[in-house]
Amino acid sequence: MYSSNGGGSSGSPIKKVTVPDLRARKVSGEKIAMVTAYDFTMARLVDEAGADMVLVGDSLGMVVQGLTTTIPVTLDEMAYHCRAVARGLGRAHLVGDLPFMSYQVSPQQAVESAGKLMKEGACESIKLEGGQEVAEHVHRIVRAGVPVIGHIGLTPQSVHALGGFKVQGRGADGADKVLADAVALEQAGAFAIVLEAIPPDLAAQVTSLLSIPTIGIGAGASCDGQVLVCTDLLGLARGHQPKFAKRFANLGDAAVDAISTYVTEVRAGTFPSASHTYKPNAASATLRAREPLTADELDAPLALDLWH
Numbered sequence: 001m002y003s004s005n006g007g008g009s010s011g012s013p014i015k016k017v018t019v020p021d022l023r024a025r026k027v028s029g030e031k032i033a034m035v036t037a038y039d040f041t042m043a044r045l046v047d048e049a050g051a052d053m054v055l056v057g058d059s060l061g062m063v064v065q066g067l068t069t070t071i072p073v074t075l076d077e078m079a080y081h082c083r084a085v086a087r088g089l090g091r092a093h094l095v096g097d098l099p100f101m102s103y104q105v106s107p108q109q110a111v112e113s114a115g116k117l118m119k120e121g122a123c124e125s126i127k128l129e130g131g132q133e134v135a136e137h138v139h140r141i142v143r144a145g146v147p148v149i150g151h152i153g154l155t156p157q158s159v160h161a162l163g164g165f166k167v168q169g170r171g172a173d174g175a176d177k178v179l180a181d182a183v184a185l186e187q188a189g190a191f192a193i194v195l196e197a198i199p200p201d202l203a204a205q206v207t208s209l210l211s212i213p214t215i216g217i218g219a220g221a222s223c224d225g226q227v228l229v230c231t232d233l234l235g236l237a238r239g240h241q242p243k244f245a246k247r248f249a250n251l252g253d254a255a256v257d258a259i260s261t262y263v264t265e266v267r268a269g270t271f272p273s274a275s276h277t278y279k280p281n282a283a284s285a286t287l288r289a290r291e292p293l294t295a296d297e298l299d300a301p302l303a304l305d306l307w308h
């Protein structure tokens, strides 16, 4: 038995963050806050905290599956996690990542994969990596009625081609490529673009060039919004952290403390105490020594009151 938080946020009707709302932020200047989530429980927390967008990133390959790259993540796995996250959101806009080789092959493949995340994953938009080389794919997905977010700079699905998880857009050629990719994505119909691991001055240049919002991760403060991986920002991740991954809390250490206290109490027999134990049978009742259960008794459904 596990505790469930119930579905969606409660209380008065919630105004969902829409694609037009997000596009309008480019004009209003109100920054967009985006966070990743991979399951229902985290989605509830991120939504309650007021994030505008929740990304089910293919970073789940590292965060959830313990892989070293995002490359093995499948479209079915993405749809599964998107579905779980969707159930936890009330206000935030849900973006699903198209994983490696689910859209690069052809525009038609891209449309089909985007459709799967919308239908099976309950996504409200999709994100994919790449610039000029995927512009036609973006155009076709948008024409099918699916809002698209681009992702340029460091594109983790191309980690082997890039020679590692390295800052992109360095030098005149590197900067020109990022600028050309950004323009190609906007022209193809993307409604926002993630800029990952590029110099802040280049990100500022892209941001002022485009009429759609930029969402930075390791791209400085000039972007129209920011995105972080939830486990990085909460300090749940162990091991190496990228330079841009600010820890806003240290929940990993808090979790280890809590679990080690539990282990100690179980070993000492102090957990569970009376306050975490069901009421005993009436004090006056004497427990009968009884015969083994009959076959009928074993088959009878249990009437359990587990909550009191």
Ligand code: KIV
Residues within 6 Å of the ligand: 036, 055, 056, 057, 058, 059, 060, 097, 151, 194, 196, 217, 227, 228, 229
């Ligand atoms: O997969 C992911 O989480 C991402 C973000 C880091 C932008 O693409």
